[in-house]
Amino acid sequence: MNYRIDNLQYCKWSREIFEINREAELDAVHVTIAYHEDYKELLVRLNEWKELFKNNSDLIFLGKDFNDIIKSKSENKTAIFFGFQNCSPIEDDINLIEKVHEHGCRFMQLTYNNQSLLATGCYEKIDSGVTNFGREAIKEMNRVGIVIDMSHSAEKSTLDAIEISEKPIAITHANPSFWYEANRNKSDTLLKVLSQNGGMLGLSLYAHHLKNGSECKLESFCEMVARTADVMGVNNIGIGSDLCLNQPDSVVEWMRNGTWTKTKNYGEGSKDKPGFPNQPNWFVDARGFSNLENGLKIIGFSTEEVNGILGNNWFNFYKGIN
Amino acid sequence: MNYRIDNLQYCKWSREIFEINREAELDAVHVTIAYHEDYKELLVRLNEWKELFKNNSDLIFLGKDFNDIIKSKSENKTAIFFGFQNCSPIEDDINLIEKVHEHGCRFMQLTYNNQSLLATGCYEKIDSGVTNFGREAIKEMNRVGIVIDMSHSAEKSTLDAIEISEKPIAITHANPSFWYEANRNKSDTLLKVLSQNGGMLGLSLYAHHLKNGSECKLESFCEMVARTADVMGVNNIGIGSDLCLNQPDSVVEWMRNGTWTKTKNYGEGSKDKPGFPNQPNWFVDARGFSNLENGLKIIGFSTEEVNGILGNNWFNFYKGIN
DSSP states (O other), X not given: OOOOEEEEEOOOOOHHXXXXXXXXXXXXXXXXXXXSOOHHHHHHHHHHHHHHHHHTTTTEEEOOSHHHHHHHHHHTOEEEEEEESSSGGGTTOTHHHHHHXXXXXXXXXXXXXXXXXXXXXTTSSSOOOSOHHHHHHHHHHHHHTOEEEXXXXXXHHHHHHHHHOXXXXXXXXXXXXXXXXXXXXXXXXXXXXXXXXXXXXXXXXXXXXSTTGGGOOHHHHHHHHHHHXXXXXXXGEEEOOOBOTTOOHHHHHHHHHTTTOSSOOOTTSOSSSOSOOOOOTTOSSGGXXXXXXXXXXXXXXXXXXXXXXXXXXXXXXXXXXX | OOOOEEEEXXXXXXXXXXXXXXXXXXXEEEEEEESSOOHHHHHHHHXXXXXXXXHTTTTEEEOOSTHHHHHHHHHTXXXXXXXXXXXXXXXXXXXXXXXXXXXXXXXXXXXXXXXXSSSOBXXXXXXXXXXXXXXXXXXXXXXXXXXXXXXXXXXXXXXXXXXXXXXXXXXXXXXXXXXXXXXXXXXXXXXHHHHHTTOEEEEOOOGGGSTTGGXXXXXXXXXXXHHHHHHHOGGGEEEOOOBOTTOOHHHHHHHHHTTTOSSOOOTTSOSSSOSOOOOOTXXXXXXXXXXXXXXXXXXXXXXXXXXXXXXXXXHHHHHTTX
């Protein structure tokens, strides 16, 4: 059986998007439900999702583990797995890790771009690695079954997390820096250590992570996938598109600035280009998975390898979460 | 006019303690009102203090600036200045800095022992310095008039804070490490930079910061003060006793462990000595200021210098806060 999984989306959720994801035959999507939300604010997001599940029960349901991906396949639905892009929802309380797991959380980034209580983000000048609290949090995440996601973290913090965690970790949405040098992309060294420890890299389709941005060519992307497979093996690569469909620009501004600064921070953007960038024309939404399928075959991947990259590798990773 | 100031106490507050502080002729005390409390929990502490002020209005009142120290002197009362030993009350929101200032906060540590969102604590393995949020927070604290207190912070973070802050900062309660090597004590280098930038060191009477702990001799302490004056000048030294009178041991356990770990952390203590240590017999409470006065005179300080160390230096520092 082959599964199609997009392991990171943060769209402005609506029936339209769930339909697109079904058209793309996605069996599972890891969705971001929190960035800077604290625990109380998370509960608001959870209520919003409760409504979405109720109103779109023919298209989606809450995924708890890999069995729900098998189920979604058989029911022609998409299993939605919850994740956080920052550790804000657990505040300073290790006991909230079990709570958020009970609420469905299966992935949590230890940091967004800045320093968190757990580790250092990729936009800080100095990376001190996983903190005292971070070490305890990783143990607890391992115990309850929440994947450590280091997509927005700095390198030493990520290497620390891989070492400390007793389970494989994930970088759900980023690309290798050998292809495009960006704060958010990852070094060969890191990718090797990640895969040697059973970790997954979800390749990103977000323009700021792509060579030539919105003008990135499908062929260039697929060449990058091939080289990445050389670096870290073909079984540790998946897709984490980072699609932010229908989100207004105010949302990316909030992602970057949260409530931590009174001056404006442009993150991966710039003063001239503060908003969301355009998607490349071969991946405007999840239906672009079919273009990826073609492109990866043309570049020389076998059918099995392509199916691995487009979902089966993530499926196998999900088997080890709990 | 001479003022007596203890620039750090965290007692289990009661009329008895306010009376002791009056007996010690303290014109001002900087009291810790929050460690790990978030903003909402801070409001509970503020309500508790409202009651304390109401029930002890003959002894204490809330101090807002240096004029209140002059006032307390003339009224034979003690001005109480609020401070936090961690940045938890501002959560991840820079706008809360102005709010806590409105509530009376005049000192805030950027970190307790662990990494915070603003800087690194002295119990972390690696010190990455002041963070992106920390840089913004310092600007805002400068603007509203909250002193940056780095007593529990690591060295690079402290040097960063001194450099970034446009106003002098404080180490309200710690001792020099040349006298007693401890995570919490400070290097000569740091103390020099601190004083060169107009900053203050409040010398601590807490046994874990003292040479020979609870058995520390007054003479040894006063020798240390003399050497510290050689390092950083006699005008940048004050007292921050760190008195925790009448607190049960469960409180020091909470200070150290907050809600960040499921295993027990002993901080400055140890498994054998987990609780509060005894005070040295010449400083069991603030009335020990008179012993300090004698000891400092014997060691060779002039009356003016002694008065500076026991309060006037802090008084002059308070003049620059707003």
